[in-house]
Amino acid sequence: MKKLLLFIPIILFACNQDKKKSNTTETAKAIEIKDPHSFSDPSNCVVTHLDLKLNVDFKTQILKGEATWTINKIGKIDEIIFDAKGLKIEKITLDDDIKNAFFALGDEEPFMGQPLSVDIKPTTKKIHIFYSTSKNAPALQWLNPNQTAGKKFPYLFTQSEAILARTWIPCQDSPSIRFTYNADITVPKELLALMSAENPQKKNDSGIYHFEQKHAIPSYLMALAVGDIAFKAIDNRTGVYAEPSVLGKAAYEFADMGKMVTAAEKIYGDYHWGRYDVLVLPPSFPFGGMENPMLTFATPTVIAGDRSLVSLIAHELAHSWSGNLVTNATWNDFWLNEGFTVYFERRIVEQLYGKEEVQMQEVLGYKDLKGSIDEMGETNPDTRLKVDFTNRDPDLGVSDIAYEKGFFFLKNIENAVGREKFDAFLKEYFNSHAFTSMDNDGFLAYLNDNLIKNDESLKDKINSYAWVYQPGLPKDFTLPISETFNKIDSLQKQLMASQNPKGLNKEIKSTNEKLYFIRTIPASADLKLITALDQEFGFTDSGNSEIQCVWYTLAINRNYKVAYPEMKNFLINVGRRKFLLPIYKALIETPEGKKLANEIYKEARPNYHSVAYNTLDEMLK
Numbered sequence: 192m193k194k195l196l197l198f199i200p201i202i203l204f205a206c207n208q209d210k211k212k213s214n215t216t217e218t219a220k221a222i223e224i225k226d227p228h229s230f231s232d233p234s235n236c237v238v239t240h241l242d243l244k245l246n247v248d249f250k251t252q253i254l255k256g257e258a259t260w261t262i263n264k265i266g267k268i269d270e271i272i273f274d275a276k277g278l279k280i281e282k283i284t285l286d287d288d289i290k291n292a293f294f295a296l297g298d299e300e301p302f303m304g305q306p307l308s309v310d311i312k313p314t315t316k317k318i319h320i321f322y323s324t325s326k327n328a329p330a331l332q333w334l335n336p337n338q339t340a341g342k343k344f345p346y347l348f349t350q351s352e353a354i355l356a357r358t359w360i361p362c363q364d365s366p367s368i369r370f371t372y373n374a375d376i377t378v379p380k381e382l383l384a385l386m387s388a389e390n391p392q393k394k395n396d397s398g399i400y401h402f403e404q405k406h407a408i409p410s411y412l413m414a415l416a417v418g419d420i421a422f423k424a425i426d427n428r429t430g431v432y433a434e435p436s437v438l439g440k441a442a443y444e445f446a447d448m449g450k451m452v453t454a455a456e457k458i459y460g461d462y463h464w465g466r467y468d469v470l471v472l473p474p475s476f477p478f479g480g481m482e483n484p485m486l487t488f489a490t491p492t493v494i495a496g497d498r499s500l501v502s503l504i505a506h507e508l509a510h511s512w513s514g515n516l517v518t519n520a521t522w523n524d525f526w527l528n529e530g531f532t533v534y535f536e537r538r539i540v541e542q543l544y545g546k547e548e549v550q551m552q553e554v555l556g557y558k559d560l561k562g563s564i565d566e567m568g569e570t571n572p573d574t575r576l577k578v579d580f581t582n583r584d585p586d587l588g589v590s591d592i593a594y595e596k597g598f599f600f601l602k603n604i605e606n607a608v609g610r611e612k613f614d615a616f617l618k619e620y621f622n623s624h625a626f627t628s629m630d631n632d633g634f635l636a637y638l639n640d641n642l643i644k645n646d647e648s649l650k651d652k653i654n655s656y657a658w659v660y661q662p663g664l665p666k667d668f669t670l671p672i673s674e675t676f677n678k679i680d681s682l683q684k685q686l687m688a689s690q691n692p693k694g695l696n697k698e699i700k701s702t703n704e705k706l707y708f709i710r711t712i713p714a715s716a717d718l719k720l721i722t723a724l725d726q727e728f729g730f731t732d733s734g735n736s737e738i739q740c741v742w743y744t745l746a747i748n749r750n751y752k753v754a755y756p757e758m759k760n761f762l763i764n765v766g767r768r769k770f771l772l773p774i775y776k777a778l779i780e781t782p783e784g785k786k787l788a789n790e791i792y793k794e795a796r797p798n799y800h801s802v803a804y805n806t807l808d809e810m811l812k
């Protein structure tokens with residue numbers, strides 16, 4: 192029965208919720224898609240609105256309450272199916288009826304959880320699910336006071352992408368299904384609650400917070416954070432939330448947020464969501480950022496003190512269009528979220544910080560992409576943009592392919608048609624598909640109809656087939672170039688000849704330059720030179736997380752043990768998966784390193800989110 196549910200084509204009715212600003216009509220649009228990562232069957236019955244009431248209990252580390260779903264029945268059916276994982280369902284009632292409705296939880300499947308089917312009547316409009324989460328719900332990270340900056344109060348945050356929303360809310364957990372939501376969240380009185388919605392800017396005396404998200408969003412954008420959190424405005428529509436001791440530094444680092452929103456609107460059209468705020472989380476947050484609507488969740492590792500890593504904010508802001516406004520229909524279409532977002536992030540960065548900055552990012556991005564393709568193998572089907580994660584956890588398939596190969600494909604289209612034409616195309620694409628989902632084939636059809644338009648030579652130049660359906664990189668791929676990095680190549684040669692790095696610190700200054708420099712240190716550089724470089728640049732003690740990550744990886748590969756105590760410290764205090772993976776990976780290359788990796792991991796694992804430790808458990812076993 193489950194397999195049947197998994198593979199029948201579903202029709203998605205995505206209503207446009209943004210009445211004021213979008214050109215799309217309110218007529219429901221039907222998109223035929225299949226989502227292999229949800230048990231729900233929205234071709235028959237789909238949710239449209241959620242009223243959520245939850246109590247946050249830090250003692251038991253459990254959320255308990257009621258999810259009331261408003262539904263839209265499309266077929267003649269007598270049941271609706273939700274996704275659930277580890278949820279304790281106490282009872283379910285329908286509309287105003289106080290009698291319990293019949294429900295059943297199906298067999299538990301690895302990473303998918305269980306289908307929750309509820310018997311409904313022909314007249315049913317609302318379904319009330321009374322439930323609680325389990326102790327180790329993968330979406331929830333409960334921090335004890337010691338794991339926060341202030342060390343006084345506990346903290347809770349959620350991470351729902353890709354398919355973890357079902358571990359804290361019974362829902363139709365597919366990115367193709369959208370709903371609006373209201374929520375009432377009760378928390379200890381000394382703490383503030385925030386969601387992916389309109390947010391309070393200060394604590395109140397009751398500890399009860401009310402939220403409204405008026406735009407329809409998919410379940411993976413459901414988000415909640417609770418902690419000792421304060422707010423500081425950047426301008427009239429942007430601001431920063433953080434623990435009080437971090438707030439000043441965060442506001443300084445993200446001072447350009449308002450300018451970023453304005454720059455973004457110039458390219459893609461209006462920002463649809465009202466406010467744009469960023470919440471800086473404690474260091475265990477597993478990602479760089481998560482694009483929760485109206486409130487990006489961000490890692491504190493981007494606070495470098497010199498605003499050098501703020502392109503992460505440009506990335507999360509860009510998701511307000513690519514991802515949140517037009518959403519990948521399934522996790523097999525993930526590049527539509529991430530490739531577009533990297534492209535857009537670099538366009539924002541170009542407006543604010545200039546072309547050379549972007550060229551450096553492109554070269555670094557290419558190096559990441561090339562590394563991933565080499566590692567996976569250039570004929571590996573997972574190096575296609577159109578991937579197939581059916582029967583696999585989509586979260587374990589996250590790689591540079593969706594991000595960087597997606598970016599280079601879009602850049603290739605820009606090069607083929609010219610920026611002006613491509614910008615007009617993109618603006619219309621986002622406008623006409625606002626608040627709907629898009630799959631891979633749908634995008635390529637739209638590209639064909641609206642940009643290529645039977646122009647055979649343009650079709651050859653764009654070469655969608657090779658980019659999207661074939662593994663590796665197309666044969667005619669042109670390498671990105673950065674003049675600044677070319678200069679570093681010359682410096683690198685001089686260094687190898689002289690073996691003396693004195694004075695290099697004055698020539699290689701920015702974060703990007705240092706990252707490139709470290710990554711291109713030749714294999715022939717011996718321990719003496721590595722030591723001299725560390726004395727010249729102070730890489731081991733750099734407070735810049737990106738630099739620390741590449742330097743510690745190099746230190747392990749070159750057996751430069753001076754860096755180990757700081758490397759260990761970094762692994763214990765930082766939970767960002769992007770940094771953890773390469774460092775642990777370098778460590779397990781040797782038996783001695785593997786032993787050390789396991790020792791550190793034992794101490795560090797309680798500080799990591801499930802998204803990070805699930806990947807690392809696999810790697811270190």
Ligand SMILES: [Zn+2]
Binds near residue numbers: 510528529
């Ligand atoms: Zn992203």
